[in-house]
Amino acid sequence: MHDASLMPLLTALVAAVAIAAAAYAIMYPYISADRVKDKRVASVSETRTRKITAVSAAEVAANRKKQVADSLKDMENRKKTREKVSLRLRIERAGLDIEPRTYWIASAVCAVVSAALAKAFIPASAGGLAPLLLIVALFVGGFGVPRFALSKLTGRRQKKFAAELANAIDVIVRGIKSGLPLNECLAMIAKESPEPVASEFREVVEEQRVGMPLSEALDRLTRRIPLAEVKFLAIVVAIQQQSGGNLAEALSNLSSVLRDRFKMAAKVKALSAEAKASAMILGALPPGVMLMVQVSSPEYIAPLLTTRTGNIFIAVGLVWMGIGIMVMRKMINFKF
Template sequence: MDEQALLPLLTALVAALAIAAAAYAIMYPYISADRMKDKRVASVSESRAKKIATQSAAELAANRRKQVTDSLKDMENRQKARERPSLRLKLERAGLDVEPRIYWIASALSAVICAVAVQIFLPASVAAYRPMIMATALFVGGLGLPRLVLAKITARRQKKFLRELANSIDIIVRGVKSGLPLNECLAVIAKESPEPVASEFREVVEQQRVGVSIAEALDRMTRRMPLSEVKFLAIVIAIQQQSGGNLAEALSNLSGVLRDRFKMTAKVKALAAEAKAGAMILASLPPGVMFMVQSASPEYIAPLFTTKTGHLFVVGGLVWMSIGVLVMRKMINFKF
């Protein structure tokens, strides 16, 4: 009788244990530490995969930047290895189709004109220093003034080139997108662009016709037009030819950068105009005052030119004036 009474209890106990075991087997993966471990491993693996993908993109961009940097360094090293620019190259940079001997003849004429002008307008009070002043006039007129004029012409030509370079790059971008080869796009620029862009790219096209590669022709153009923007163009095209890539997109980005640089240049010049005007007024004030005093009362200012003490003051004033002008020029001459 007791066994018959215990049998239902044992059956219920076994059934409860079986249900509990089944429930534990089902819920074990969700409540065990292995499940938490698997979740952590999965999250770590996913984050690692994302990190590897991010690193691969970053490494690709870093390799691209390194390639551009190496190309820049290679170009700079090649330029440093070359000799100083010859007079013929300087004349080419200025856009002057003349021989170096013409430049030296013009320099000699400039020296003679400066010496004659000093001889005519030199006051008698400084006649004792006439030989030194004449030598200075010959030196300035023969070497200083022609080089200054040549540098001004070169700078003005480079500004015109930069003003039209972005438009020329846009011509290349549109031509490449429409299916034209790069050399045909350069030929279009050589025909339709204004000077001096047309003449520079015409030289590139002519060099291609005699067997020079585009990269080498653009490298030679950087010698005639030593601007960072032209170097960027040459590097972009050289890298595209070596490693491939979307040339239209790269040149489009370069065109946008050049336009932004040009806008920033115009903004900086506008902001610096007031400082430049102030510097010009301060620099012209001492000689202006001296000229007015000389015109109103010559005997009052005569000791400056007739006595040794006056000569010392004049030299000291010129030195300090030159230092002040150079300092003001350094303050308003922004590099960008």
């Protein structure tokens, strides 16, 4: 009877102990020192992992910057060693398929023709000034006119190349995105692009076929076409070959930059057209007036050609005209 009355109490006590044990088992990981230790260890490990990852990323970025700097320095050193431009290279830049000997023959013929024209137009009243004018005509015809013509041909060819280079880079970008190798893209440009882009990239492809590295072939291209746009292309390809990266994205950005530069050049040309026309008129006015006076009234201008004082005035006038032309050229020659 007494035992029966204690059974509910024992049952409640056992149930309370069981519930307390279960609660302690559940809460033990959260209140024990091991849990705090595990949290600290995990925090330290995570922080260390983050530090290692950050250091690795910084090392990768530093190595990439170092490779880019080394590439630029190497290209600059090669440019300094090849600074001297030979006559054959100037002829290649002009797009002429002739030998230097042919150029010198043409220069001699031009000098003789210039001297003959000067002798025909120099008046008899020039006196002692006539031999000096003949020497000047020989010098201008033999050295000035051929170099001027070569420079004009080179500038015209480089402008055509720069105008089509962005389209050629777009062809490379589309070819790379479609899965073609870079060599095939260059061969496609050599076949389908207009001149002079096709002939220059054809030279690059031929140099690669004989075993020349692409970076060196593009470096030779920068010597034949010394434009900033071509140097940008060579630098981008050289850096991509050494340090890797998305070549299509880099060339796409380069194409956008080249188009913006071309638009800026066209805008500058339009804004400076009036100033250039004024400079040309001012530069041509004094010799033009002198020629008209010589034709209409030769006796009026004869003292300038026959007397020593007149010759001094002509020399001083030529010096001042040269200074004025250089100043006007500096004022209208915009760098961008």
